[in-house]
């Protein structure tokens with residue numbers, strides 16, 4: 001039997017390679033659903049941990065089930081000695097995503113649970129924030145702070161990073177930010193994780209590979225770019241319009257705008273916009289929110305918005321939110337990774353449940369019949 005004619009789709013755009021019940025993106029409406037529930041509604045009413053439970057288990061937890069899930073995370077938040085050593089001895093100028101990737105990978109080397117996919121997934125969710133906060137403190141010359149059992153993931157992260165009682169509203173905002181990043185269809189990092197899971201490799205390997213994919217500037221990173229752009233505008237004392245005009249003249253794209261799937265708007269950006277306004281009103285210093293409104297107005301005047309099918313994406317407003325909470329700019333992409341770990345682990349489990357090895361083909365376009373030339377005869 002001869003193989004059917006291969007289908008060519010470079011970049012795999014618009015190719016369906018898996019069924020999922022986890023998240024659905026409708027770019028036209030637009031809406032983002034987690035297990036059928038509107039993510040905007042969850043952002044308003046639920047929490048990151050309840051949403052993690054929903055994505056993992058397919059239904060909302062009862063109060064007892066949620067308490068028990070939180071207890072399982074609490075039991076795993078502390079780093080084992082081996083993981084703590086990696087994080088605390090990383091060079092202070094190490095790239096935080098590299099440190100996070102190494103720490104997550106090491107959770108299975110120094111695993112202290114039963115080694116099941118669920119146990120390892122819980123460890124990733126619980127330990128990734130601890131590891132990132134410990135790195136943040138170590139590079140500033142401070143001792144790591146142990147997690148507390150009375151705080152959830154977001155509050156614990158702020159507590160472990162700053163070593164002081166977190167502001168309640170800041171913790172709630174960070175919780176919403178993590179929730180909004182929990183899953184997003186078969187993006188590049190999630191696909192990477194599913195490919196790894198499809199070889200029947202373990203879930204920690206899948207998440208480690210996914211972090212590597214998210215690190216690339218074409219995937220994660222725009223929230224950091226937005227903040228760096230605003231800081232640059234502030235430092236250079238230029239007005240927003242002339243700064244952006246210069247960018248467009250140089251053929252650059254304005255970070256925080258445009259999305260492959262959403263055209264009218266990114267529903268996550270709507271939630272972040274409200275939060276960005278709130279934190280901006282309560283925080284001293286430059287008015288980042290007004291600057292972002294000016295950026296949006298400029299692109300509207302330039303007819304980039306709508307006419308070019310681009311609109312604010314999740315990263316436009318999330319950067320200033322993290323910044324106002326005191327999260328270092330180079331931790332913005334790791335924050336995305338921490339939130340997305342829910343989706344990566346859930347998608348790996350979904351792959352295990354109905355697995356088929358992912359093995360596409362590449363078309364060979366190189367030479368043929370090239371002869372081997374002994375090394376001494378080569379020119």
Ligand SMILES: CC(C)(COP(=O)(O)OP(=O)(O)OC[C@H]1O[C@@H](n2cnc3c(N)ncnc32)[C@H](O)[C@@H]1OP(=O)(O)O)[C@@H](O)C(=O)NCCC(=O)NCCS
Nearest residue numbers: 222252253254255256257258259260304308310313314315
């Ligand atoms: C996200 C992104 C990669 C999607 O790209 P895409 O779907 O391939 O969009 P296209 O390349 O088809 O762009 C369509 C048009 O809009 C313009 N455009 C797209 N994003 C733009 C941006 N951020 N700033 C200015 N112009 C933009 C393009 O230049 C193009 O114009 P043209 O038709 O005159 O060439 C792209 O919008 C981008 O690079 N955004 C900035 C980075 C970012 O915020 N990433 C986070 C995504 S969540």
